[in-house]
Amino acid sequence: MQKPLTLGIAGLGTVGAGLLELLHTHKARVAERAGRPVEIVGISARSKGKDRGVDTSGIKWFDDPVALAKDASIDAFVELIGGSDGVAKAAVEAALNAGKHVVTANKALVAKHGVKLAKLAEEKGVALNFEAAVAGGIPVIKTLRESLAANEVTRVYGILNGTCNYILSTMTDQHRSFADALREAQDLGYAEADPTYDIGGFDTAHKLAILTSLAFGTELGFDQVDVEGIQSISEVDIEAAQDMGFAIKLLGVATRTEGGIEARVHPAMVPEESAISEVWGATNAVAIDADFCASLLLVGPGAGGRATASAVASDVLDIARGAVMPPLVTPTRGLKPYTKSRLGRHQGAYYVRLSVYDRPGAMAAIAKRMGDREVSIESIVQRRPRSALPGMVARQKPGSPAMVIMITHETTEEAIRSAVDAIEQDGKVSERPQVIRIEKLESA
Incomplete structure (x- = not known):
């Protein structure tokens, strides 16, 4: 069997403690499936004396995560600190610059600095894995x-x-x-x-x-x-x-x-x-x-210490097996610039809830604002809130605004938002209109 893959883990919250427990509990299984043992040789966290429910005796303690990230004893650095900048970023950069593989569950870090970190990992020929950064235990x-x-x-x-x-x-x-x-x-x-x-x-x-x-x-x-x-x-x-x-x-x-x-x-x-x-x-x-x-x-x-630790462990096993691939699937030199499509062009149907003053011409004015922007209404209904008593419907208080719900046919985001802004500015409603998109999705 090959020599062990040695890990340094920074951050011993629920995920870090879960990872320690998983790698200890399934030590033999991990070694068998990875083709070599995985050993934790260094750890770092805010408090050394805190009881985390796992045995950390025999593992070298580092007060500074950056020092752990650069330490010669580790092959791979696991960052579970969190945050898009600060010590988490510094430690990951230090590990990559030192030629260490990196595993992180830090979505904010990857979302903000992912391209730069991926480029550095590619230059150093090491892995940058982040399965746990999105949707917890879902692969x-x-x-x-x-x-x-x-x-x-x-x-x-x-x-x-x-x-x-x-x-x-x-x-x-x-x-x-x-x-x-x-x-x-x-x-x-x-x-x-x-x-x-x-x-x-x-x-x-x-x-x-x-x-x-x-x-x-x-x-x-x-x-x-x-x-x-x-x-x-x-x-x-x-x-x-x-x-x-x-x-x-x-x-x-x-x-x-x-x-x-x-x-x-x-x-x-x-x-x-x-x-x-x-x-x-x-x-x-x-x-x-x-x-x-x-x-x-x-x-x-999508969260939880054990599920997220499982995702982190899967990244560790990939490294132990020797799997190194471009972190963002496409090598950074081939990534296309991000071109944003203007949201106003989005086509769809919308739910609109209005609190309409009970005044002559109010609904006609609202309908005109919609029509001016070519927003077609599929249905419109005045709705009363449900009563707290089963089977009963609460009565609307005299003089209070009427709750009106509209469902539109397909229109653009720009059109519906413009119509709603105009309706609010006209003073025909007592509060900001509620707008919710209706999404067309596949059936179960």
Whole structure:
């Protein structure tokens, strides 16, 4: 058997501790399948004395992750610190410059600096693997890197954030408010004390930027992704979606178009008969449309220490086997510049919720604003909120604005946004109109 692959691991949170446990528990299996043993010879974290539930005796401790990354005793450096810059970036760069293979679960780092790091890895002839950076335990990076490498991918989309999917699932299943569902997600550890990164769509955008580069052979374009979170989703929207045969999901969608790449993160109404509508709780799902392989849907745990550690371990085994490939599938010298397709050109149907003042001519004025921009209405209904009592419908208070829901025929993003802005400026509504895209997806 070959000499062991020696690892240095920086970051011993739930993923790092999970990786230590996995490599210890399955030591013999890993050696058999990799063709040589994998040994952890160095570790680094913020606190040396913290009890992490795993045995670290006999492993050399490094106060400085950068020093660990450059240490002569390691063949590969595993970065589980997090953050797009700072010590995580410095340590990964140090490891690559020293000719060490790198494995990272750091989506923010890859999304922001992936091209530069990939180029450095190629120059040094080492691996830069990041399976765990997108969708936790789901092998979506390997699918794009290996299984679909000969295909032309036209679209990649999915549920890429378990926190948001848990919140929306709870609102749907239990008829809870957004605030209540978020609070429960925080209590269960799915959401941070400051949940903005998740519910604002930024976590999904980082992951989508990585998938877009892998799928379409472009440079990374995180700053080119149009991002919208789920903060504005109300119980009324959830109820209306159910009544119309839809579920609301936070989607990341990247599509190759004639005008460039259309990459967007936003809440969407998806048909109840679509496979992705059935993905509940903290689960993630990634769908890939390719020319020779048609459509694939990968579903599984998108986060959690053990699932993410499993993805990290798979990258480590690839290195132990001697597999080194271009980190972004396409060698960096062949990556195409990221050309953004203007989102205003996006064609689709839309759900629009308006809180309309009960005044003569209000609806006529709203209809005119839509018509002026050639937005055709498929259906329009005045909706009353459901009562707290089963089987009862709450009555609208006299003088209060009426809730009106419109479904449009296919139109452009530019047209619907312009119409909604004009309606708000006219003063015919009491609050900012809610607009949710309706996505056409494959059936289950």
